[in-house]
Amino acid sequence: MSQDFRLDNVGMVNREKKISFKFNGKKYFGFEGDTIASALIANGVHLVGRSFKYHRPRGFFGVGVDEPYAILQLDRNNERDPNIRATEQEIFEGLEVKSVNCWPSVNFDIGAINNFLKMFFPAGFYYKTFMWPPSFWYKIYEPFIRMAAGFGEASTKHDKERYEHKYEYCDLLITGSGPSGLASAYAAAKNGARVILAEDKPRFGGSLLTSDVNIGNQTGVEWTEKIIAELKSMPNVTVKNRSQVFGYYDHNMLVMSERISDHLPKTQKYLPKQRLWYIRANEVLISSGSIERPLVFGNNDTPGVMLSSAAKEYLKVYGVLVGKKPLIFTNNDSGYETAIEFKKNGVNPIILDTRSNPSSDIITEAKNLNIEIKFSYVVVAAKGYKKVKSADISKISEDKKELFNIENIECDCICVSGFWTPSIHLASQSGNKSKFNEKIDAFVPDKSKQQENTIGSANGIFTLEKTIKDAFDKGFDVSNKITEKNNKVSVPTVVEKKSTDHDKFWCVPLPKGKSYKRFLDFQNDVAVSDIELALREGFRSIEHVKRYTTLGMATDQGKTSNLNGLQLVSDIENKVVPQVGHTTFRPPYTPVSIGAIVGREVGKHSKPTRKSPMHSWHEKNNAIFVDAGVWLRPRYYKQGNEGLFEASKREAKNVRQNVGVCDVTTLGKIDVKGPDAAEFLNRVYTNAWLKLPVGKARYGVMLREDGIVMDDGTTTRISENHYHMTTTTAQAANVLSHLEYYLQLVWPELNVNVVSTTEQWAGAAIAGPNSRKLLMKLFPNLDVSNEGLPFMGYKEADLFGIPAKIYRISFSGELAYEINVESDNGYFMWEKIMEVGQEFQIQPYGTEALSTLRIEMGHVAGSELDGRTIPYDASLEGLVSKKKDFIGKRSLNRSAFISTDREKLVGVVPIDKTTSIPEGSYIVKDPKAKLPNPKLGHVSASCWSVEYDNPFSLAIIKDGKNMIGQKLFAMSPLKNKTIPVEIVSSHYVDPEGKRVRS
Amino acid sequence: MLYINCPHCGLRSQNEFAYGGDATVKRPELNKEISDQEWDNFVYLRKSPRGKHLELWHHISGCRQWIKVERDTSTHEIFKTYKANEAIE
Numbered sequence A: 001m002s003q004d005f006r007l008d009n010v011g012m013v014n015r016e017k018k019i020s021f022k023f024n025g026k027k028y029f030g031f032e033g034d035t036i037a038s039a040l041i042a043n044g045v046h047l048v049g050r051s052f053k054y055h056r057p058r059g060f061f062g063v064g065v066d067e068p069y070a071i072l073q074l075d076r077n078n079e080r081d082p083n084i085r086a087t088e089q090e091i092f093e094g095l096e097v098k099s100v101n102c103w104p105s106v107n108f109d110i111g112a113i114n115n116f117l118k119m120f121f122p123a124g125f126y127y128k129t130f131m132w133p134p135s136f137w138y139k140i141y142e143p144f145i146r147m148a149a150g151f152g153e154a155s156t157k158h159d160k161e162r163y164e165h166k167y168e169y170c171d172l173l174i175t176g177s178g179p180s181g182l183a184s185a186y187a188a189a190k191n192g193a194r195v196i197l198a199e200d201k202p203r204f205g206g207s208l209l210t211s212d213v214n215i216g217n218q219t220g221v222e223w224t225e226k227i228i229a230e231l232k233s234m235p236n237v238t239v240k241n242r243s244q245v246f247g248y249y250d251h252n253m254l255v256m257s258e259r260i261s262d263h264l265p266k267t268q269k270y271l272p273k274q275r276l277w278y279i280r281a282n283e284v285l286i287s288s289g290s291i292e293r294p295l296v297f298g299n300n301d302t303p304g305v306m307l308s309s310a311a312k313e314y315l316k317v318y319g320v321l322v323g324k325k326p327l328i329f330t331n332n333d334s335g336y337e338t339a340i341e342f343k344k345n346g347v348n349p350i351i352l353d354t355r356s357n358p359s360s361d362i363i364t365e366a367k368n369l370n371i372e373i374k375f376s377y378v379v380v381a382a383k384g385y386k387k388v389k390s391a392d393i394s395k396i397s398e399d400k401k402e403l404f405n406i407e408n409i410e411c412d413c414i415c416v417s418g419f420w421t422p423s424i425h426l427a428s429q430s431g432n433k434s435k436f437n438e439k440i441d442a443f444v445p446d447k448s449k450q451q452e453n454t455i456g457s458a459n460g461i462f463t464l465e466k467t468i469k470d471a472f473d474k475g476f477d478v479s480n481k482i483t484e485k486n487n488k489v490s491v492p493t494v495v496e497k498k499s500t501d502h503d504k505f506w507c508v509p510l511p512k513g514k515s516y517k518r519f520l521d522f523q524n525d526v527a528v529s530d531i532e533l534a535l536r537e538g539f540r541s542i543e544h545v546k547r548y549t550t551l552g553m554a555t556d557q558g559k560t561s562n563l564n565g566l567q568l569v570s571d572i573e574n575k576v577v578p579q580v581g582h583t584t585f586r587p588p589y590t591p592v593s594i595g596a597i598v599g600r601e602v603g604k605h606s607k608p609t610r611k612s613p614m615h616s617w618h619e620k621n622n623a624i625f626v627d628a629g630v631w632l633r634p635r636y637y638k639q640g641n642e643g644l645f646e647a648s649k650r651e652a653k654n655v656r657q658n659v660g661v662c663d664v665t666t667l668g669k670i671d672v673k674g675p676d677a678a679e680f681l682n683r684v685y686t687n688a689w690l691k692l693p694v695g696k697a698r699y700g701v702m703l704r705e706d707g708i709v710m711d712d713g714t715t716t717r718i719s720e721n722h723y724h725m726t727t728t729t730a731q732a733a734n735v736l737s738h739l740e741y742y743l744q745l746v747w748p749e750l751n752v753n754v755v756s757t758t759e760q761w762a763g764a765a766i767a768g769p770n771s772r773k774l775l776m777k778l779f780p781n782l783d784v785s786n787e788g789l790p791f792m793g794y795k796e797a798d799l800f801g802i803p804a805k806i807y808r809i810s811f812s813g814e815l816a817y818e819i820n821v822e823s824d825n826g827y828f829m830w831e832k833i834m835e836v837g838q839e840f841q842i843q844p845y846g847t848e849a850l851s852t853l854r855i856e857m858g859h860v861a862g863s864e865l866d867g868r869t870i871p872y873d874a875s876l877e878g879l880v881s882k883k884k885d886f887i888g889k890r891s892l893n894r895s896a897f898i899s900t901d902r903e904k905l906v907g908v909v910p911i912d913k914t915t916s917i918p919e920g921s922y923i924v925k926d927p928k929a930k931l932p933n934p935k936l937g938h939v940s941a942s943c944w945s946v947e948y949d950n951p952f953s954l955a956i957i958k959d960g961k962n963m964i965g966q967k968l969f970a971m972s973p974l975k976n977k978t979i980p981v982e983i984v985s986s987h988y989v990d991p992e993g994k995r996v997r998s
Numbered sequence B: 001m002l003y004i005n006c007p008h009c010g011l012r013s014q015n016e017f018a019y020g021g022d023a024t025v026k027r028p029e030l031n032k033e034i035s036d037q038e039w040d041n042f043v044y045l046r047k048s049p050r051g052k053h054l055e056l057w058h059h060i061s062g063c064r065q066w067i068k069v070e071r072d073t074s075t076h077e078i079f080k081t082y083k084a085n086e087a088i089e
């Protein structure tokens, strides 16, 4: 199709570069600089979608972010991007877009039957229609709604595009590059302020691109180009186009989304698609302009009905005619500007002005151009289904209540102007309570809440002269406050045509006997009748009316509908608009890609990965890794065809029979130093710490103030005032914060310092009956006999030339030692242990074998210390001192904590000695009891005991102490298993603890 | 995102801090006999004021000091920040 609606010599698109793209599978041509909307209109295409509820035909209504209709789905590099506004997306070679919300095609849409069933779809139809019976929801209603609703389909594939985040600081952020944005940026930049000027469109200038004005003897476009060029050359200024400031957050933090390569055919490898800017600005000038308001009349959603300013922009920026027989329907002078542009380009418009006898420069110019103007006239209804073909028009009485002779005139588009609505969204997000300005029938920002000021038409100022002057002043004032400089630039002279007041009329009454739909919200299909119904049904608060009718709740957030909705409610309720109030504006101002919000924090970058210094050794030796917080730990070392079960069994067995070595670098380590360190530990741990000698370790448990176990670990007295504390891998960060809290806030008089040393030490746990023999070879000069290095002893020694610390501690129930060396020496230590250990049948073991060993000996860990257990529950009550006070002690006296039938740690063995018990199973008395079956407790951890070669689990069950020997059942509804079990002691292996002391 | 003036480091973004709750709560002294009610008040009961609130923040990704911040809970305005041991005005 040729571009029948493209003018030859008008517009800013690049005629040298023709671009082809596909819409609904059909090929079209446009020019570089076109949006999908301008290129399609140039080709005479106006039908691009179907409406949300009634599936009525949808065309183009606006030319930018306010677009409620033309939402398309973009297919690009085999990825889908739904919710693309055709008025914003620029075309590029190979672009493919398609309509959404229609099936099988936009021209023949089965859902359009909803339009004929619209009596069944009144306001609140979701709440009314889909209520009963509840069982219908899942199978019938929800699939129906899902099929009928929605704008496009999100891709289910991984988004391969690159998104970035950037943090920026500036003196002044200016949101919008229209006349006020340019003027204030220029004044502030010249006065030395660090300025960021953000423009959401590809071209700078805002209304200056389309209005017939003169600034400093230059056209609006020329002046824009001059100012932008100068700003770009200044080192203290950042100028960004295609960048939407969409959110105003606390403490002057604003977020901006920059579309870097959305308009390019194929992204370069490292070029991001979008970049999210987090900008902390000292001051903000909101120059986001205003959006034209629609007039409401019958079938005002027909394709071809659009905002008059949009028609003007399509013409002046893109050289595109939205129609060749335009009807301009206006209540103010803006419609005349559009009519004059049509006329200048050889198209004859007809103006219907609701006012009876207005006069201004612009009206005089239109008259002089012989444009046909009908005063006191309105459009009653648009005619035509998929495109406007004609309009029913009528003269209207002075009180605007009565229509006279309705006549039909031919037209192919209706350009409406119901005056202007300032875009106060950002000011409102900042916390600014807006106020109603009766002169313009709209809300404007009130007192600044944060460091923000609103300028230009966003502040309800609609003359260029005042806009420019105010903006120069504001730019200077704000910059002066920050830079304390006084470089003032002179304000240029402005020539513009004088305009006059708008008519407060906005909604055309229905003619007798007609029931045309008159739409307020074009994206959510909310008509005048829906609001009337909601009010009849008793909804009063505007917040309720909004939610009941879904007015303003679509992806355009009611940019074109909110104010007309408020007007209607206030008319019906006989109130003034400020009494009705308005709903709250929340970020984002425009839709933002999830990808942009996530940024680079995807896949491997979503969190840091911590690896021990021995990691590469584990990799070389077939370790299968597991995530332990942000650490990667070997879960098991695979030999041959082994799976997890066989490998971990082999590794654990080897510990019990020979000797094993496990990487324990990940354990949290905290240095506790100072003369009051012993006293501090004595308050932090439940057991006594004052008499621990130098060179000895002790196991300790710490509680939260509410008596719940927080963490456990060993702490060793390295020297008089120096303790080495270990924590579990998971709680390391919390424990450090906990200790700092008490030292800094509760007991500042204690002379103690704590610091994390987790990263400083590499740790290897050596466990098994052969471990002493191995140690003798690793440290030939050290006395490692039971007397020389007893259980819970500590020694420093030399490991083949490097300094090492040896702790005789055990988490496996076997004779065991933990060796720590400086991180850089970790790999060396590990290799030496493996090398020397060969003759003692050493094998490395992973976390799975580690768990098996600790479960068998009944040593509690994270799955028992789950934030619900007190020491008694985990059988740690022996470690609770009765003599001294400590953190959380007072809570242990609370009635629930001293009750005798509390759940307590026990061991569980299946009667058949073969069936493994799933973790999380319930322990019950009677598996056939009526649901909900009263449970005695739950299985916290399970393993295959290598000592006895049968399954063994730990469980925490009611009155556990007295349940030993009972025959009960473990039930797992998830695994659909019921297993007869016997309750045994949690100390399944070596209950007297002889081995660790051997 | 809040902009918090750490008395040790200066203005820093909220994402460097962890929230620590009400700063006016005082832990009962060690070894002191107190009623269940007093202890419950300390462990569990917190006011949730609308308006000025003195609260704890921990500069975990900075100097690791616990600080006190006087903040309006509804507007998020921060009036003053204090070191842990500083007297509150």
Ligand SMILES: [Zn+2]
Binding pocket: B006, B007, B008, B009, B010, B059, B062, B063, B064, B065
């Ligand atoms: Zn700090």
